[in-house]
Amino acid sequence: MLSLVGSLLGFATSTGPGLFKMYMEGKQDVRDKEHELKIMAQQSQDRRDEAVITSVGETNIAVHKNADEHTKRASQWVVNLSATVRPLITYFFFLEFVLLTFLSAFGLISVELFDKLWSDEIVGIFSVIISFWFGQRLVSKWSK
Numbered sequence: 001m002l003s004l005v006g007s008l009l010g011f012a013t014s015t016g017p018g019l020f021k022m023y024m025e026g027k028q029d030v031r032d033k034e035h036e037l038k039i040m041a042q043q044s045q046d047r048r049d050e051a052v053i054t055s056v057g058e059t060n061i062a063v064h065k066n067a068d069e070h071t072k073r074a075s076q077w078v079v080n081l082s083a084t085v086r087p088l089i090t091y092f093f094f095l096e097f098v099l100l101t102f103l104s105a106f107g108l109i110s111v112e113l114f115d116k117l118w119s120d121e122i123v124g125i126f127s128v129i130i131s132f133w134f135g136q137r138l139v140s141k142w143s144k
Helices: 002-073 076-083 085-105 111-117 120-143
Strands: none
Touching: 076 085, 085 111, 085 120
C-alpha cells in the first residue's frame, strides 16, 4: 500500500511542475494576446487620428491656395481691405477694453455696467484674438 501511495506521489510530483508550467504559459498566452489586441486597437486609432490630421492639413493648404488665386485676380484695394479685417477687429476690441477700463476707473460707469459690457463671452473672444496674434508671431519665428 505504501509503495502504491509512493508511486502516485512520485508521479504527481514529477508531472505537477510540468502541468503547472503549461497552465501558467496558457494564462500568459491569453494575457499576451489581450495585450496585442489592445496595442492593435491603439495603433488603429492612431492611424485614424493621423488620417484626420492629414486631411485637415491638406484642406487648409487647398483653402489657402484657393484664397491666393482669388487674391491674385482681385484689385489691390480689395486685397488691402481684406488684409486689414483682423487687425481692425483686434484694435476695436482693445479700444473697447481700454475705454471701459478708464470709464470704470474714473467712476463714469458702474461696475455692474462694466460687467455687462465686458462679459465672460467678450473676455473669451478677446483672449482668443490676442492669443491668435501672439501665436501667429511665434509660428512665424519658428518657420524662419
